[in-house]
Amino acid sequence: MKNIRLEVIEVSDLLKWEKDLKSFSATPFFAPAWLESFRSKIRKPIYLRFVSDQKTIGLVAGLRNEPSNALLKKLFRILFFYSGPAVVGADEELTKLCMAELISYAREKQFSYVKLESWDFPCAVNTRGLSFKPTIRKEYIVDLRENWSDLIKKIKKNRRTDARTAERNGLTFHESRSPEILDHLLRLLAETKSIRLSKKYKDYASLYISHINRDILHKLFKSGIVRAFYIKKNDDILSVSLEAVYQKKAYGLFAGTNLLGYKLKSNALLNFKIIEKLKNEGVEFYNFGGVPSDDSAQGLCFFKASYGAKEHICCGGRSHHLQSPFINYLTTVFYRVPEMRLKRIIRKKFFGRN
Secondary structure, X not given: OOOOOOEEEXXXXXHHHHHHHOOOOOOHHHOHHHHHHHOOOOEEEEEEEEEEOOEEEEEXXXXXXXXXXXXXXXXXXXXXXXXXXXXXXXXXXXXXXXXXXXXXXXXXXXOOEEEEOOOOOOOOOOOOOOOEEEEEEEEEEEEOOOOHHHHHHHOXXXXXXXXXXXXXXXXXXXXXXXXXXXXXXXXXXXXHHHHHHHOOOOOOOOOOOOOOOHHHHHHHHHHOOEEEEEEEEOOEEEEEEEEEEEOOXXXXXXXXXXXXXXXXXXXXXXXXXXXXXXXXXXXXXXXXXXXXXXXXXXXXXXXHHOOOOEEEEEEEEEEOOOOOHHHHHHHHHHHHOOOOHHHHHHHHHHHOOO
């Protein structure tokens, strides 16, 4: 395996890229429908193939983040990826080789950092020997390939009971194709956050995925890769969930519920119906998403597992500064500084984090 020679090739033919994705267990975050929604003056999608002996053995896709300021462009040209490389057989050693080649490619092309987030990347990459600082997080994935009766048995009895109770209370499940549903989602996300903060949970950003804002949500929704499901009682929308669905994978992005919705178990009905609908559409894996590192993690872990989701360790991280050891030192100091408003502004401006 160590003797494999890899070449990184940038792909411009998106139809060919879509065809290649079918041969790999690629995440929704590799799809042009996802990445092209983020295109701007300082942010452009990039699609890369890892090739050995004229055979494609891996794929990765992300964003080239390049500040417009000439000085900052030299310091903070970032190759950013929502998910790590998809490789033949999901082989861990091959994944590490692709990571090493990706870092070499970025260094050669004068990028400052490789930033890798862990969305739907259930692979613990061995980063020993790489100029890369890893981070890990837990995500919860439901395997939908089983028959429905077996899937039902894996959902905890109380969740099934809550869903039936919600239906008896007159709650109904729907999918919306109208962009107006996003306004309801944003309102419900704010209400959910308010409820959680009232219970002494740690403050957090409702739109926690890097670079996403209201305008980009609308672009993603318009592209068709993002779909909205909701629960309502009469004319009142109580819960909304946004999913990225691509080929045979789905990923839960954001979900919001108001106080009445929690009382009437609308979120239980929503999760149950989403699993049922995706299963019927032929989706094979539904990722409930990850959990934070604060005190809310234990409850969320239990909640997601109660729908039959299995825990997976996902890997992300960032490279060292690839052009300057001194800037790498300053960056390390920056990450050690306690959280403050100025730090949040810098992190969002240069690294796309909310």
